Amino acid sequence: MQNVAPEIEGYLAALNPGNERLARVAAEGEALGLPIVNPAVGRFLEALVVATGTRRVLEIGTANGYSALWLARSLPADGQILTLEINPERAAVARHHFEESGLADRVDVIVGDAARMVHKVAGPFDLIFNNGEKRQYGPLLNRLVSLLRPGGVLVTDNVLWNGEVVPGLVAPPRREPDDTAAIAEYNQRLAADERLVTSFLPVRDGLAVSVRRRI
Numbered sequence: 001m002q003n004v005a006p007e008i009e010g011y012l013a014a015l016n017p018g019n020e021r022l023a024r025v026a027a028e029g030e031a032l033g034l035p036i037v038n039p040a041v042g043r044f045l046e047a048l049v050v051a052t053g054t055r056r057v058l059e060i061g062t063a064n065g066y067s068a069l070w071l072a073r074s075l076p077a078d079g080q081i082l083t084l085e086i087n088p089e090r091a092a093v094a095r096h097h098f099e100e101s102g103l104a105d106r107v108d109v110i111v112g113d114a115a116r117m118v119h120k121v122a123g124p125f126d127l128i129f130n131n132g133e134k135r136q137y138g139p140l141l142n143r144l145v146s147l148l149r150p151g152g153v154l155v156t157d158n159v160l161w162n163g164e165v166v167p168g169l170v171a172p173p174r175r176e177p178d179d180t181a182a183i184a185e186y187n188q189r190l191a192a193d194e195r196l197v198t199s200f201l202p203v204r205d206g207l208a209v210s211v212r213r214r215i
């Protein structure tokens, strides 16, 4: 289910074209059936990097590196992205894209289960993009908030989950009910979390933008 008309998605994509390499990596992701973000989300992530003066990024869920390429575009030369991916073949494809983009010195792909790896990385991060396994969203939340600097931003993808977080909207449901329940519960937690100011946006499959309070 699309939150905005396909024509509007197309219009927004045309306003946010990125570059030829991004278009190629997006086409590759589609051909491989990877659930990567779209150009509107990519540009939004890039804008957040600039707005927050981000130097350090943590990403959960690399896939073929598409969103990390957007995140890296406006990162300063001494910036760093750590991106976690459980699938070694996908990690290898992503590394190849970072190398051919001249970004390999700025992007580290860590292969492993995010549930374990988030305890092996050291914060603080200015920006965290949470886009991995949906049932891990809840269990990882406290760790991710603790890794975020005050004023830092946690962006979570797929918070609308094809609209299925709205009970009864999609019948019969197309998504795994346990995943839907996990995301719905996570959204409630984000909304109630006093350490964060969270805005839920109906961009693509839904983005939650959570800013860690400074006090």
Ligand SMILES: C[S@@+](CC[C@H](N)C(=O)[O-])C[C@H]1O[C@@H](n2cnc3c(N)ncnc32)[C@H](O)[C@@H]1O
Binding pocket: 035, 036, 037, 060, 061, 062, 063, 064, 065, 066, 067, 068, 084, 085, 086, 087, 090, 112, 113, 114, 115, 131, 132, 133, 136
């Ligand atoms: C939605 S895709 C990421 C898309 C990518 N961020 C983009 O937009 O270009 C989710 C990725 O998370 C990975 N993943 C799933 N479970 C994971 C886990 N437990 N730890 C780390 N990565 C995981 C999947 O293999 C998949 O490549």
